[in-house]
Amino acid sequence: MTISVRHADLRDKAERGRLAAWIDGHPGGTPFHLPEWSIAVATGCRQKSHYLVAERRGGDIAGVLPLTEIASPLFGRALVSTGFGVGGGILAEQPLAVAALAQAGWRRATELRCPSIDLRGGPCPGEDWHRDYATYLGFVRRLAADDETELLAIPRKQRAEVRKALAADLSVEVGADRPARRAHYAVYAESVRNLGTPVFPASLFGAVLDAFGAEADILTVRFQGRPIASVLSLYWRGTVYPYWGGGAAAARSLRANDRMYFALMAHARARGCARFDFGRSKAGTGPAAFKKNWGFTPEPLVYFSRHAAGAEPRSINPMDPKYRLQIAAWKRLPLWAANRLGPWISRGLG
Numbered sequence: 001m002t003i004s005v006r007h008a009d010l011r012d013k014a015e016r017g018r019l020a021a022w023i024d025g026h027p028g029g030t031p032f033h034l035p036e037w038s039i040a041v042a043t044g045c046r047q048k049s050h051y052l053v054a055e056r057r058g059g060d061i062a063g064v065l066p067l068t069e070i071a072s073p074l075f076g077r078a079l080v081s082t083g084f085g086v087g088g089g090i091l092a093e094q095p096l097a098v099a100a101l102a103q104a105g106w107r108r109a110t111e112l113r114c115p116s117i118d119l120r121g122g123p124c125p126g127e128d129w130h131r132d133y134a135t136y137l138g139f140v141r142r143l144a145a146d147d148e149t150e151l152l153a154i155p156r157k158q159r160a161e162v163r164k165a166l167a168a169d170l171s172v173e174v175g176a177d178r179p180a181r182r183a184h185y186a187v188y189a190e191s192v193r194n195l196g197t198p199v200f201p202a203s204l205f206g207a208v209l210d211a212f213g214a215e216a217d218i219l220t221v222r223f224q225g226r227p228i229a230s231v232l233s234l235y236w237r238g239t240v241y242p243y244w245g246g247g248a249a250a251a252r253s254l255r256a257n258d259r260m261y262f263a264l265m266a267h268a269r270a271r272g273c274a275r276f277d278f279g280r281s282k283a284g285t286g287p288a289a290f291k292k293n294w295g296f297t298p299e300p301l302v303y304f305s306r307h308a309a310g311a312e313p314r315s316i317n318p319m320d321p322k323y324r325l326q327i328a329a330w331k332r333l334p335l336w337a338a339n340r341l342g343p344w345i346s347r348g349l350g
Contacts, residue, residue, distance in 0.1 A: 003062055003096050005104040008051040010035050019053070022061045023091065024237065028122070031236045032085030036211040038066045041083045043211075044204030045347040047071065050079070050112075052104050054097040063092025065101040065119075069112055072348020078314050079109045079117040080350040084204065086136075086280045089122025089304065098123050106306055115311035118350075119304040129304045136303065137288055139278035139296035140239075143269050150265055158293040162262050165255035171222045172263045176209050180218045183227040184244075187220070189339050191246025196327030198342030198349075205232055205244060219264050221256045229256035233264060239275040240268035261294070 009015050016035040023029040031037055038049040047068050054063035068083025082088030090105075092098045102125030109117040119125060144150040151159055173180070181202070189199040209216050212234060221229040231245030242264055247257045265276060278296050281288035292298060330338065 001094070001096055002057045003054050003100045004057075005052055005054050005100050008035070008053045008064075010039055010049060010051055019051075019061070019064060023064065026091055026093075028091055029237070030085075030087040030121075031212075031234050031241060032082040032088035032120070033064060033066055033091050034236075035066075037082060037085060037088070037208070038068065040207035040211040041068055041085075041204070044201060044207035045084065047083055047347065047350070049083075050108055052101055052108070054092060054101050054104075062094065063090060063097035063101050065090050065105050067105060067108065067117075068350060069114065070348060070350035072350075074345060075348050076314055077112070077114045078350065079105065079112065079114045081105070081117075081119045081122075083350040084200070085120060086138075086301070087121045089119035090125060091122060095123075098125060102126050102129070109306075110308070115308040116314050117306050118314075121301060121303065125304055125306075129306045131302060131304055133300045133302045135282060136280045136301040137283050137298035138280050138301045139288075139291040139298060141276060141278075141296050143265055143274055143276050146269075147262075147266055150262070154295050155293060158258075158295075161255055162258045165259035165262065168254055168259065169223065170254065170256060170259050172219065172259070173222065174217055174219050174267060176217045180220065181206060181209065183220050184218045184230040184232055187227050187230040187248050188232075188244055188246045189342070190248050190335060193333065193335055193338040193342070194249065194331060196331045198330070198345040199339060200244070200346045201343035203343075204347075208232070208234075219260060219267060221251075221260045221263070223250065223254055223256065228254065229260040231260055231264060233268075235268065235271055235273060238273050239277050240264065240271070240273045241277045241279065243279060 019035050023033045038051055042049040047070055050067040050069060052065040056062050066082045066088055067079045070078050070080055070083060090098050090101050105117055144153050154162060185202045192199050215235045218232050220227050229247040229251045231242045234241040234243055251257050278291045280301055
């Protein structure tokens with residue numbers, strides 16, 4: 001079998017449709033493999049997309065590798081599959097296509113003078129790639145048939161917290177218009193500032209919502225009319241992906257995050273979803289414990305990377321001890337300052 005690899009033209013609507021249809025039919029496909037994701041990241045973070053397609057003789061698709069060229073004055077250069085996603089590594093049908101895409105990806109990194117390439121998930125690209133199976137955990141489970149059954153699927157202690165949240169004076173709304181986007185960004189920006197990390201550009205969230213259309217929305221929890229918890233979610237192949245979510249300072253005491261995720265489960269069920277993908281969290285962290293408390297079983301996520309000879313691994317993990325002082329200082333920044341500086345920094349994280 002002959003496999004060739006080329007660069008996809010994501011400006012071509014027919015090309016995008018063909019790729020999306022193939023990804024939709026592959027059992028390992030994720031939203032982060034879709035052309036829409038690559039386009040949104042390129043638009044929202046001003047990074048470059050390099051979308052590789054493996055084809056058999058005759059032009060049938062044999063695999064894809066969406067790559068984002070990340071350039072940052074603080075964190076260096078890298079090719080990432082996929083930028084700002086938790087998945088998106090090589091997606092292919094046969095080992096021959098996996099090898100061809102891995103070689104083409106590394107060759108592209110060399111051409112672009114990127115000292116490293118990171119693949120988030122997918123099959124092993126080869127023996128000369130580093131494997132990381134200890135940093136991140138994924139959390140996915142099926143949704144229950146109704147609210148009461150869903151409550152019973154949550155372990156007892158967390159179930160009690162959810163019941164308290166349901167009894168609180170909180171309202172829930174879903175949308176994707178400008179007011180919904182502003183409310184989400186205000187809450188999310190405060191949430192990540194309080195964690196000591198820079199907020200992503202609002203343009204990234206807007207680009208993802210625009211690219212995914214009806215398959216993305218924002219669910220916001222309000223207290224006395226004020227947004228205090230909000231999450232931007234994707235919906236694809238019967239799975240809901242709550243992706244960018246957070247709560248303001250008042251959310252903890254009001255249990256607004258518990259209300260938010262339980263409401264999202266019901267909303268996703270009404271949309272026809274059968275699975276809830278709670279996303280990834282770093283092993284040993286509070287977010288990972290929170291998801292386990294909801295009855296999700298952690299599964300290690302395997303990522304792969306390759307580095308040029310002599311190149312230092314690119315570190316963007318906020319748990320890296322070298323960032324301890326920066327994180328502590330960021331938490332003390334006024335929110336207006338964090339929101340002004342954050343997007344400039346975070347668009348180079350990928």
